[in-house]
Amino acid sequence: MSAQLQLVSAPQPSAPPAISEPVIEVDQLSLYFGRKAALDQLSLNIPRGGIHAIVGANGAGKSSLFRVLLGFQSPSSGRARILGRDCQSIEAQDRARIGFVNEEHSLPAWLRVAEVVAMQRRLYPRWNAARYSEIVDHFNVLAEQRVRELSRGERAGLNLAMAMAQSPELLILDEPTLGLDVVAKRAFLESLLAAVAESDSTIIYCSHQMEEIERLADNLIVLERGRLIHMSPPDEFCRRVSLWVADFGLQSPPLSHLSGLLQVQTLDGLHHCLLLDAPDDFGQQLEALGARRHYRGEVSLDRAVNALLTRHHAAPR
CATH class of the missing domain: 3.30.70 (Alpha-Beta Plaits)
Structure with a gap:
């Protein structure tokens, strides 16, 4: 029998001295579906700033964590806060501070791009039109096109452009490059890096692609069976x-x-x-x-x- 492997999490990156409150605070968080634990007494603090990559095998609890953080799922026990707000008490003004992009890149297929963007602008008071244009231009998306006419890569670029134009304090990207070809993936990653350099957003990046994590992430967070097993910079x-x-x-x-x-x-x-x-x-x-x-x-x-x-x-x- 092999010896029990003891994993000790490395010290978490320190937040900027002017802002001590983490963007995400999770304390002894559990989420059960019947007898199955999707999250198992998870404790995790993520400081402001930088790109934090969350990785883990299927079933590690990543999607469950996002559902709790965004207020779509009530935990079985424990506490979770996002941007200083209890995740079970999130209101519209809190959601305006958070951007979210997942692998589906789903948008109303019948609408034109300009109509989708107009709806988003009305929802987010800090809309940055220049940032939207800078990103969406990388993907050759035209305002008059209908969403159903866009390729998967073009929809991914449109979603990223709208998310960054919201000027979010926190942007959660859940497998955003899944299914993209190499050209679209490169455009997405380069656009993300350029946009992050010009903003003060904190990025949570979830991906199974380690080459993306190596290129993007300042902090690596590894989950296993609903628990945190490691947190440190990737090179460390x-x-x-x-x-x-x-x-x-x-x-x-x-x-x-x-x-x-x-x-x-x-x-x-x-x-x-x-x-x-x-x-x-x-x-x-x-x-x-x-x-x-x-x-x-x-x-x-x-x-x-x-x-x-x-x-x-x-x-x-």
């Missing part, structure tokens, strides 16, 4: 995960007891071990187990996160 997390490759010759010693082991695979006769916070003497530990040679390598964010999230799964032989 990558430094904590290391790859060790060892040659044991014909013998194959048990490795599951090694401290911090996330994953081990045997490829072409070599043992590939991924570890979290490997001890300084790990090379000596491998030698003591009979390794004839070994070396340490770096790990990409994608591989590090996947190893963390799949550490309890059976690995292929």
Whole structure:
């Protein structure tokens, strides 16, 4: 049996000194559907500013968390606040401070783009027309087009343009590039980065695409089965995960007891071990187990996160 892996969350990024209140405060939050826990005593504080990426396997609780935060779902227990407001008491003026874009990019198909934009402008008093134009122009969306005439990438760009034009204090992006081709995805990400640089919005970015997280995120938040298991800058997390490759010759010693082991695979006769916070003497530990040679390598964010999230799964032989 492998040793129990103890994950300790890294210190959370500090908020700017002028504004101490986090944009999101979650304390012992639980949400049950029958006996199934979608959120399990989740505690999480997200400071203002920057791009905070939330990642996790399907069923980790990301969508459930968003529903509670936006006031669409009442929690079973615990407390959640967004922009200083209890999530069960959100009013229209609070929603005007929050932008939300999901993977569906659903809009009224029968309306023209100009009509959709006009409706949005009436709802958001801080509408920034210049920012809207800067973003939507990247996607070649015309005001006279009907929504049903737009491609998925064009609808994604339109949604992003409208969300950023709201001048939101908090913008939640839930899998916004899902299903986009490489051209549309690149335009979306570049437009987002440019818009964020010109605004003071805090971004919550949810995606399974680690290359997007590496490019965008200042802070990585990992959820598993409704709980927070890690929070730190992405590069800091990558430094904590290391790859060790060892040659044991014909013998194959048990490795599951090694401290911090996330994953081990045997490829072409070599043992590939991924570890979290490997001890300084790990090379000596491998030698003591009979390794004839070994070396340490770096790990990409994608591989590090996947190893963390799949550490309890059976690995292929």
